[in-house]
Amino acid sequence: MSLQVQIMDEIKTAMRAKDTVALEALRAIKSEMLLAATASGSKEELTADDEVKLLQRLVKTRKESARIFTEQNRPDLAEPELAQVAVIEKFLPAQLSEEEVEAVVAKIIAETGASGIASMGKVMGLASAQLGGTAEGKTISAIVKKLLV
Template identity: 60%
Template sequence: MGLQQRVMEQLKLAMKAKDSVALESLRAIKSALLVASTSGGGEVTEDDEIQIVQKLVKQRKDSAAIFIEQGRQDLADPELAQIAVIEQFLPEQLTEEEVEKVVVQTIDATGASGMKDMGKVMGIVSKELAGQADGKLISTIVKKKLA
């Protein structure tokens, strides 16, 4: 079952349960997928769907961080609740240790030796772990290993 069908099923359940947080989150996913399919001209692939969902999660994490920084927990809580709903549609996320293992393997395989090789390592690791790890986590680990 594709992402759009799963979202539609969850949307129906959320409507029946009158779950406003889930409804808002699922409608955001549905809207983003619809925009991508109509503007891209081509078929939306599974990789595209994962990137769209990751982008929605990142937007909400950024918003929540800003709200928390400004002392507005009342605005951060709905964002955090939406993250929990949206993340259900992402593949299983890898632990920091698993990501670190892939980064070390990539550094060894490419012969990267310093920060000048960060872009090359990031590109390979990001492609390999698409949808399974946050880009910020990958970047942090790559910097730590190349420094």
């Protein structure tokens, strides 16, 4: 079942359950997918990778908003953002732990013979491609930096 069909089914379920937080998050996903699909110069349909990147971007913006709201002492606004993150993350592939990411990055470094911070870009490119949507770029970057220094 495609992600769009899955989202539509979840929207119907959330409407029946009167779950406003889930409904807001699902509508945001639907809206972003529609915008990405109709953007000028885009392909006819979103690929699975495009969908994962889109979902990761939504999670990232919501987490950032929640962090800002928390810093501004507005937990009433931070809580719905974090609840929406939980809804959106249901559609993302399972995230790898830091240990698993570190093992993959160490393997890439061993294969490429990379050493020193100068080869970080090369390792990051390979690691990002291999790990796809299973790890955040920030996590990958931190681990690559730690292993190369």
